[in-house]
Amino acid sequence: MTAVYEGVAKIVTAMKRSEKAKLLDTLLQDAALLEDLEDAIVIARRRHERGEPLEKFAERMRRKGRLK
Numbered sequence: 001m002t003a004v005y006e007g008v009a010k011i012v013t014a015m016k017r018s019e020k021a022k023l024l025d026t027l028l029q030d031a032a033l034l035e036d037l038e039d040a041i042v043i044a045r046r047r048h049e050r051g052e053p054l055e056k057f058a059e060r061m062r063r064k065g066r067l068k
Contacts, residue, residue, distance in 0.1 A: 012020060028034055061067035 058067060
């Protein structure tokens, strides 16, 4: 995945500003891709958060009434 990212980054870096804007506009019109980008942003922001075992998470959600 890193090689793909680096290749795309190299191509985008070489693009003119107007071409970058057009590419971004086109990408953001795709609802599925936009959702994936939003997910990637959340993952990147939360990368350093401490994890929680599934069992503890499920128990916490049951106590709050969000899971049966």
